[in-house]
Every structure is written in structure tokens, then in C-alpha cells.
Amino acid sequence: MPSLTHQLEHNNLNIASEQHDTNAGDELFPLHNAVASRDFDEVEQLVSSGYDVNTQHYDRVTPLHMACLTGDLRITSYLIQHGSWINAQSIDNSTPLCDASASGSVECVKLLLSHGALVNPPLLLSTPLHEAALRGHTEVVRCLLSAGAQVDASDLHYGTPLHAACSWVTPSITCIKLLLQAGANVNALKTHKTPLHMIAQHSCSEEAALLLISYGASVYLRDNQGRTPRDLAVRSPSLQHVLATHERDPQPLTQCCRLTIRSQLGPSRLHAIPHLDAPQILIGFLQ
Template sequence: MMEFEITRTRPSLFGDIAHGLGFWTDRSAVHEAAAQGRAVQLQKLIENGASVNIVAVDSITPLHEACIQGQTQCEAVDAHNIDGSTLLCDACAAGSLECVKLLLEHGAMVNPPLFTFSPLHEACMGGNSKCVQLMIDEGAFMEAHDCHFGTPLHVACARQHLNCVKVLLNAGANVNAAKLHETALHHAAKVKHLELIELLVEFGGNVFARDNLGKKPFQYTRPGSTAALCLEFYECKLKCLEVNTVTNRAISILGSLCALGIIFFQIKPR
């Protein structure tokens, strides 16, 4: 039986974070073959008794390695790592559409139970609009709520991924969904992204919404900036429309009362 080589290498899933903190972990030959897409070597290892579900100290399986590197030669399962991230999450984060499709074909769960940060969140985090569209087409919950990030729309706006935001909104995502009263428009204002602001307002984003600090989106912009002027314009426009609506309604009611002969008083000149 072939012996497994243990190499010292940085886990790809944690990338620069692990490198910065000095985290190093054990990897087997199976992990290395999966990560580098060496299908022939991987097949030989498996034939000689290697398990595709062998885990390292951080619960990363060879299949996690394959998905995060965009390799499609491995069989798909719903294994999850120590952080609760599934293989589909990893593939969406990497933007590997082929891996995502392969995992879905093998029954990977679009809405994994118990985990709040879904594959759709991961796709939005990475700015992978094609993966976002595919997840939605497969029935991903667009209002899935993560306690740290909120909905996928919150994530896409915070990361300034305009194309992902367009996909979500066109698919019917709630533009005014809130996390601690914070909306996607608050995120767009914080990153001062004019196109995002305009798009969100076009889809009904509430410019008057206040977060848990009592702040409107406008209050997160720099005074005089294009983002600030844009939000200020929308606020003024909506206020004017509201006043006109109230005035027109009052005139309409007054006309109806007059027609019914109910108005019997006169305004006397001073």
C-alpha cells in the first residue's frame, strides 16, 4: 500500500489570514493532489486505499482543497470544515463555476442547515455574479440572514460588487432588509458607491431608513461628495412628492365635499 507523505504547507482555505498569523498545518499527499488537480496521482492514491474524506487538523478535507482551487476532478459531498463552511461555500467563494455545477449535480445543499453564512453569501462576498445567479436559480434563500453580515445583498453592497447586487435585485431580493436596522443602502453610503446608491433607490431603497445608531444613509457620506449630493437629492425629491401627494389629496377631498354640498362655511375677508 502506498504511504502518505506529510508536507508542511499553508492551508489554501485561509489564505493570507493564515499566513499572516503564522498558521501551518499538516497536509497529506491526497490533499496536495486534490489542491493541484493531479487527477492521475489522486486516482492512484484512492485505489491504494486513501480516503477522500481524510481531514487535517483544521478539518479541511481534500475535497475542500479541490474546490477552493477550482479543481473539478473530485467527487462531491456535503462535508464541512471547522468553521462550518461546506464544499459548495468554498467553490462559490473561489468563483469556480464548474466546481459549483459539479457539486450541485452530486446533491450539494444550496441551503445547508444550521449554517447562517450560505453559499450565496460566499458568492456575493467574492463578487462572483455567475455563481450568484446559479445559486438563485437552484433555490438559494435570498433573505438568508447571517448574524455578522446580514443578507447576501448586504454582503454584495459592503463589498461593492455591483453586478451581484443587480442579480439579487432583479431576482426579487428585499432591498430594505435590515440587520440591526442597517440596510443595503447604508452599506452603499458607507463605501460611497454612487452607482450602488442609485440602483438601490431605483429598486425602492428607503433613503430615510435609520440604523441602530439613528443614522440615515446620507449621514454616512462625506458632505459635498457625489454620494452625499445624490442621497440629498433623493431625500428632497421624495419629500416634495409627499407634500404634493398630500396637497392633491386635500384638494380632491375638498372638491368631493363641495360637490356633496357639505361645505357650508365661507372664508370671510379680514
């Protein structure tokens, strides 16, 4: 389910597209309409004739927000070159970087970051990392993490980016692993649900569940209704069996050592693991 922020912004984009077909809409927001239609020539003509690139649409959405939501690199670049506010916030405090992350355009994300976009903007319902993780945009997640995105930032809807990544019916295993390798708290709580609860409830993905468990996810934690992940996996007897097995059997000592080392390093130093002067087999184990 899309975040509240982007439900509103997708509605705005649809409104703009519909208005593009009416004279009244064209008179109100011609630049927004041109951006929503991905009509570069029209955008260029309007800006050249004096239209303000920072005009705000409904809910304070700017043309740059819309360009990033469409993932149109050419229009995004043009608007930035002509003075668009990089960190403009809509009524829901969403920034163009949030929209570029939601669209999955890693090119737009990199462009915005190179022009000073805040990777951890304040007062957001949902951060850029949430938006990318929610949709499984792996390369965008990788880019945002490299730029310093807070891996455990908690929003008002999903919880952490890891919660968001685990909430789809078909979660991206690669995206989940990137967040875990970056030090995401595998037992973070949102209404007492952990990411493992989210997997059990929404996808019943055994691969995702085993990945979370390999990074220390607890099979014993209960949500605000007293349910363990196994209790939520009612649609998948095979996943229930996997979770029951991990409830019964203790973790191997090597796994306990691995998790302890990762915990001692902490998120700020985990990125150094691939660069250790150590055998590759050990580096792979710690990752």
C-alpha cells in the same frame, strides 16, 4: 473582507500547501496536500492506493472542500466519482458548495448541485450565495438563485447576500441587480444597517446607490447609531447630494406602482416576469 469561514479555510489551504514541502506534512495529509497543489496525478495515485477521500484535515476540511476552493473541476469531479461527501461540513459548517461559490467556479458549483449539494445547507455562518455575492461572482450567483438559494438568508457576519454584495469597495453592479431582481429585501437590516448604508460606508458608489433606490431602498432609515446613508457618505459629497435629493423629493407615481406590483408578486413569483404575455417595455419596467 472575507467571511470568517473562508479566512479559516484559506488558512487551511495555505497550511496544506506548506506541508506539501515537508515530509511530516506529507505523512499527515498527503491527499489534502496533493489537492491543494492541484496535482491530479498524485491525487489519482493516492486514491488508487487506498487513501480515504473523506479524510478530514484541520477544522474537519475534506479534500473535496480544498478542491472546490481551488476551483479545480477535474480534481473535484474525480473526488466525487470516488465517494466524497457532497455536503461535508467543516468545523464552521462550511460545505464544498460554499468553497466552490467562493472560488467563483461556476463549473464546480453546477457539478456539486447535480450530485445533490444543498443550495441552502443548515447551520452555516455563511451560505453559498453569500460567498458568491461577497466576491461579485455573477454567474455563480445566477446559478445559485436558479437552484433555489434563499435570497434573504441572513448570516452572522454580513447580514443578507445583498448586504455582502454591497460591502466591497468596488461592488459588482450586475451582482447587486441580480439579487434585487430575484426579490432581495432592499431594506433588510444588519445591526440596523441596510444595503444602502453599506454602499455609503464602503464604496460611495453612486451607481449602486441609485440602483438600490430604484428597487425601493429607503434613504431615511437609520442604523444603530442614528445615522442615515447620507450621514455615512462623508467621503463623497456627490453621493451625499444624490441622497439628499432623494430625501427631499418624493418618488414618481410610476415608480411607486412598479414597486407595489413587485412587492405583491413576492420573491417566489418575480422570476415569471420575463415570461409574461406583455409588451417588452412593460416587462423591462417591472424587472
